[in-house]
Amino acid sequence: MTSTTSSEILLSVKNLKVHFELEHYQNNNLREVFISAITSPIEYFIKKPELLHVIDDVSFDIKRGMRLGLLGVNGSGKTTLCRCLAGMMVPQKGSIKTEAQVRAIFDIGTGIMPDLTGRENAFLLARLFFPEMKDLRPLVNESLEFSELGHFLDIPFRQYSKGMQARLMLSLVSSQPTDILILDEVLDGADYFFQQKLSVRMKNFIKSTGATIFVSHSADQVREVCDVVLVMNKGKLGFFGGVEEGLEYYHKNMAPTLNPSI
Amino acid sequence: MELKFFWAQVRDLTVASLKSRYRKTFAGFIWVVLNPLMMFGVQSLVFKTFMRIQVPDYNLFLLGGLLPWIFFSSTIQMTTPLFVTQSYLLRSFKINPMVILTSQVIDNFINFIASFLLILLPFYISSDRSLSALLLLPFALVPLLIGTISLGITLSTINVFFRDTNFVMSFILNLLFYITPVFYPKSYIPVKWQWLVDINPAVYLLNPFRSVIYFEGNAFWIDLIKALGISILLMCVALGVWKRKRNDFYHKL
Numbered sequence: 001m002t003s004t005t006s007s008e009i010l011l012s013v014k015n016l017k018v019h020f021e022l023e024h025y026q027n028n029n030l031r032e033v034f035i036s037a038i039t040s041p042i043e044y045f046i047k048k049p050e051l052l053h054v055i056d057d058v059s060f061d062i063k064r065g066m067r068l069g070l071l072g073v074n075g076s077g078k079t080t081l082c083r084c085l086a087g088m089m090v091p092q093k094g095s096i097k098t099e100a101q102v103r104a105i106f107d108i109g110t111g112i113m114p115d116l117t118g119r120e121n122a123f124l125l126a127r128l129f130f131p132e133m134k135d136l137r138p139l140v141n142e143s144l145e146f147s148e149l150g151h152f153l154d155i156p157f158r159q160y161s162k163g164m165q166a167r168l169m170l171s172l173v174s175s176q177p178t179d180i181l182i183l184d185e186v187l188d189g190a191d192y193f194f195q196q197k198l199s200v201r202m203k204n205f206i207k208s209t210g211a212t213i214f215v216s217h218s219a220d221q222v223r224e225v226c227d228v229v230l231v232m233n234k235g236k237l238g239f240f241g242g243v244e245e246g247l248e249y250y251h252k253n254m255a256p257t258l259n260p261s262i
Numbered sequence: 263m264e265l266k267f268f269w270a271q272v273r274d275l276t277v278a279s280l281k282s283r284y285r286k287t288f289a290g291f292i293w294v295v296l297n298p299l300m301m302f303g304v305q306s307l308v309f310k311t312f313m314r315i316q317v318p319d320y321n322l323f324l325l326g327g328l329l330p331w332i333f334f335s336s337t338i339q340m341t342t343p344l345f346v347t348q349s350y351l352l353r354s355f356k357i358n359p360m361v362i363l364t365s366q367v368i369d370n371f372i373n374f375i376a377s378f379l380l381i382l383l384p385f386y387i388s389s390d391r392s393l394s395a396l397l398l399l400p401f402a403l404v405p406l407l408i409g410t411i412s413l414g415i416t417l418s419t420i421n422v423f424f425r426d427t428n429f430v431m432s433f434i435l436n437l438l439f440y441i442t443p444v445f446y447p448k449s450y451i452p453v454k455w456q457w458l459v460d461i462n463p464a465v466y467l468l469n470p471f472r473s474v475i476y477f478e479g480n481a482f483w484i485d486l487i488k489a490l491g492i493s494i495l496l497m498c499v500a501l502g503v504w505k506r507k508r509n510d511f512y513h514k515l
Contacts, residue, residue, distance in 0.1 A: 030430050080513070
């Protein structure tokens with residue numbers, strides 16, 4: 001794809017830092033907390049929480065028209081970064097400046113009420129996903145048509161296959177232009193044909209407005225969709241730039257962390 | 263603006279969940295009333311007939327405490343595991359967890375209203391109490407709702423970190439039932455034990471309801487102000503916990 005990136009900055013990330021408290025990953029229930037508070041009370045109450053730095057001083061800009069591929073091995077902070085951009089998490093340090101509307105999607109098998117039909121779930125999802133829309137009917141009807149689910153729309157959502165769930169969700173999400181859309185490893189659920197159809201829709205809608213962030217492990221997908229690549233490396237920004245260089249960086253720098261003997 | 267979206271989302275979710283329940287079986291509705299009715303029947307039999315608690319109009323007295331207690335305790339038990347059971351949805355995209363929780367509480371609140379209309383109202387009308395006192399009832403429900411939602415948010419968030427919180431809570435609620443003046447009046451408690459009631463937040467949330475139903479609005483406004491105070495305090499705790507634990511919440515979910 002040719003680059004359509006303009007110089008207008010939609011979102012600006014500066015010195016972003018996010019950490020979690022490690023103790024939450026050691027004690028998983030109140031019984032354990034109770035036991036450790038009883039067995040070593042002094043240590044329990046004066047111990048400072050150990051911190052797990054998930055994002056460490058990351059800065060970059062997202063410009064209008066950018067199709068950013070976000071790469072990195074598991075645990076490198078990709079999803080946390082996306083959650084911060086989407087406004088779900090709040091960074092401890094640094095800033096995210098944006099006037100843009102950011103929508104993010106991290107999972108696609110989301111039925112809210114499994115006993116209700118796909119159609120009813122679609123309306124509910126639309127209400128949650130597009131809270132500012134007054135009349136949801138045109139949007140949902142268009143998405144349902146696009147999903148090609150036909151008579152499956154009126155059976156309970158619990159009977160949907162993974163692929164059907166993906167179709168419903170992705171059709172809805174891509175139905176409305178958004179300033180910035182974040183897709184975290186969600187294209188994998190749909191079948192090949194629907195991916196093709198969806199990718200045309202996405203490209204059209206990227207052309208009309210905004211920017212897109214794709215999180216993916218597939219080099220092919222990144223090549224096809226993205227024009228810029230960001231590689232997260234152990235919580236730091238490893239690379240930010242062209243697609244081929246980015247993929248090369250990713251493969252060169254991430255591979256050695258895998259143990260070759262396994 | 264945010265608040266307007268919030269209510270639209272809560273409304274749609276509540277309607278959908280009611281639809282989902284009653285599509286399966288209308289008997290669900292009978293169950294909703296049967297459960298408090300049986301609790302009431304057994305407690306009335308045991309405390310009034312067997313143990314002979316000396317309280318005039320005991321059935322009305324009991325219902326004035328028992329119905330809001332059932333709402334409070336069953337809502338807490340339902341909402342504590344909620345964020346964990348809905349983790350898939352909460353992780354999927356940006357959705358305010360409070361929306362899901364509030365809709366669950368309101369869903370339960372509708373059950374509460376149903377048991378009020380079908381069980382309590384007949385008793386109230388057959389006693390010779392003034393019907394105009396019932397006009398105070400909506401005010402009595404405000405702190406009960408706010409307090410229960412807030413406590414639900416706090417406990418459900420804690421349950422994300424400590425997955426046994428809901429078991430601990432059902433144990434605590436069992437204990438709390440006996441030290442909360444639901445089936446006996448506060449005046450039965452010896453003075454040196456009354457602090458147990460004074461530190462129990464549930465008591466404050468329940469009081470205005472009984473004050474309307476049983477005491478015909480006597481001391482209602484004082485009870486209401488205390489209840490509002492406690493419910494606002496609980497709300498501040500809930501928002502504080504959420505604000506402080508927000509990142510870890512998503513990470514642990």
